[in-house]
Amino acid sequence: MTVPMDGLPSLRDDSATRTRRRATDDRATWIRPRPKEQGVGRHLAILRERAGLILIVAALCTIAAGAYVAVAPKQYQTQADLLVTPAPDSLLPEQSLLRDSSDPTVEVESVALLVTSHDVATLAHAQLGNGDSVASLLDHVQAVPVAGSTVVAITADSTRPARAQMIANAFAAATIQQSTTQLQASLTAEAQHLQAQIAALPPSEPAAVVSGLAAQLTSVESLQGGQDPTLRVAAGAALPTSAASPHRLRTVAVALLAGLILGVGAALAAGWLDPVLRREDQLEARYALPVLAQIPAAFTGGRRHRLAGRLRHRPAARGPLVPGRAPLPVLDAYRALVPALTTAARGSSTEGSKPR
Numbered sequence: 001m002t003v004p005m006d007g008l009p010s011l012r013d014d015s016a017t018r019t020r021r022r023a024t025d026d027r028a029t030w031i032r033p034r035p036k037e038q039g040v041g042r043h044l045a046i047l048r049e050r051a052g053l054i055l056i057v058a059a060l061c062t063i064a065a066g067a068y069v070a071v072a073p074k075q076y077q078t079q080a081d082l083l084v085t086p087a088p089d090s091l092l093p094e095q096s097l098l099r100d101s102s103d104p105t106v107e108v109e110s111v112a113l114l115v116t117s118h119d120v121a122t123l124a125h126a127q128l129g130n131g132d133s134v135a136s137l138l139d140h141v142q143a144v145p146v147a148g149s150t151v152v153a154i155t156a157d158s159t160r161p162a163r164a165q166m167i168a169n170a171f172a173a174a175t176i177q178q179s180t181t182q183l184q185a186s187l188t189a190e191a192q193h194l195q196a197q198i199a200a201l202p203p204s205e206p207a208a209v210v211s212g213l214a215a216q217l218t219s220v221e222s223l224q225g226g227q228d229p230t231l232r233v234a235a236g237a238a239l240p241t242s243a244a245s246p247h248r249l250r251t252v253a254v255a256l257l258a259g260l261i262l263g264v265g266a267a268l269a270a271g272w273l274d275p276v277l278r279r280e281d282q283l284e285a286r287y288a289l290p291v292l293a294q295i296p297a298a299f300t301g302g303r304r305h306r307l308a309g310r311l312r313h314r315p316a317a318r319g320p321l322v323p324g325r326a327p328l329p330v331l332d333a334y335r336a337l338v339p340a341l342t343t344a345a346r347g348s349s350t351e352g353s354k355p356r
Contacts, residue, residue: 046271047264049278054263061259062252069248076161077244080168082115082152082175083234084108108145111152111231115143115175123174128166140164141171151234161240168237180228191220292344293337296329 047054086107114120121134121141132140142155154175156168194217201210223229277283280291 043268045279047267050267050270053267053270054260057263057266058256058259061255061262065252065255069246069251072246073159074243075157075159075245076164076240076242077155077157078161078164078168078237078240079156080154080172080237081146081234082111082154082172083232084111084150084152085230085232086150105145107230108150108152111175111179112143112145114178115152115154115171116141117178120171120174120178123177124167124170127170127174131163137167137171140167143171154237156237157244165237165239172233172236176228176231176233179231183228184224187220187224191217191224194220290344292340293333295333295337296327 084107116138118134118138121138125132125134125137128137140157144153144155145151146153154168154171156164156171158164158167194213198210198213198217201213277286280294284291
């Protein structure tokens, strides 16, 4: 009961309060808390409702991939192989790049690093003549050791098949040339050192020492002027007959798969964020009320009439649903709704007349 300012009870205010409380209690009986729909069934229902969105996203990704494949320049790739044969320690001087060691992978990795060095790229650029710069050539060349072997694979790519072949072969030849230059510099320094040692020997030096130094000098001089014996081209680069990239089928397939994944994600996100109740089971879960009727969706004039109107350049007729314009299923649903509403109204009035 509400007490006014003058201290006397107000029967009108008390009656209004009871009415509002009764309305709130009635509302609480037929409105249920919003359910937390989870599980695979809910996800599948969302995907079925938004299958069009998934298809649109997948189609857009596929079209974008197809457009990329159509305009992307073709890249041709080929490979030249270098065979690495480290020499014994007694054959090459200590300054040589490829002396035999306990770990054979060290020499192969050293050659792979030499292939992509700036000095080798400069020599290859001089062999190729006009074209790409030294830095650009290095961007199109890779050198990796072949696992379990003493072979270094030199891979080159270009937008022209012949250019890719020339780049791979030029880097293979430039690598041998650069290694030979380094070896010859080491051999020259080693020969000068041995000659100085022999010249500095006293006359009383044993003949075995003199003959040993002379044998080393002879071995070093035999290698001077020749090519590095530790490197040779095992297989030259062949002319590529097909483009290495882009892969049309692979690119389109990956884009289609990515589009489906994105579409599914977008559909699930839209379903979780959508506050609209779109299905009968959602209404039944939210409201404790019976379903009186199901009215199918209807468009005035029907699809044929709208299409005929467009062909005649006249807009389709619009207006209320009347018996002459509404489809028969819609009229039947409305006819079934009338007795259902009457029955529900009678039950509601009977229930409201009972004492509380």
